[in-house]
Amino acid sequence: MRRPTATAASILALCAALACAPAQARTVYRCVRNNTVSLSTAPEPGSKCEAKQIDDNAVQTPNLWGEMGVFSGTLYEREQDGRLVYGTRKLPGAREFLRFTVATPPGEPAHEGLGKVGRPQLDRHARLFKAAAKKHKVEDAWLRAIAHAESLFDEKAVSPKGAQGVMQLMPETAKEQGVIDPFSPAESIDAGARYFTSLLKRFKGDAALAIAAYNAGPGVVTRYDGVPPYAETRAYLEKVQALYHAYKAALSPPPQRPADAVARPDIAPPAQPAPTQVPPKASQNAPAATPKPA
16 A cells, blocks of 8 residues: 555545545544544544534645644544444554555744744743632633733733733722732732633633733723724734743643654655645545645
């Protein structure tokens, strides 16, 4: 069985020969087991799987692997519940169907407009962030990203507009959140977490709108029915989002790797990963990937 040397479309075309009924969307399962990832057309026994809907009319398919560099793997065929299933993990009874090489996108560095983002600082008020995140049921990474962007964790920071403390709350906002000492890291972080949680609730879990509201005020976001067209707010949003991804990665368990795959350091990933072209009404049986020539 040779590794394909054409485009992703050729692999989808190959799988389309399985004569499945055409559909407007396909379901691909991203399955995780023992910190390894596989893609499958049905949930894998013994793995924790999440269904992903792939629109057959989309210009490109999303990257379901994550940031895993360049690797070579195998697409296996097996019978499950009386039908043929395709996946990238070798399960009992699976037969080799196709070999492929995938170049997953590298991390996206912040662009120049974000200014100096800096590396995650996990040692700054770590216990307080963890406690506030647990208490208010919000991600620790969001709280650290906001504090990093706002004050760089300086509890004595005061902005030209009057925002104070680690979370840079305006005096009226701090008062609403019950803060007595705005320069107390514990009070500032707890109040900032409570305030951010209230913004998430107000904007129905939309983190981008909540972050924009943290910067420009919830009334402004409501008035514009979205992120306001202020350069400062938009730059702030991008910076906090970049920091969030950095902190989320730093706080996460060891990175996952693709199951039953071999790393390919001999192939450099592209600077800009090419989109996977998906022909209309592609096969339901083909798990999404971004194959690259061997």
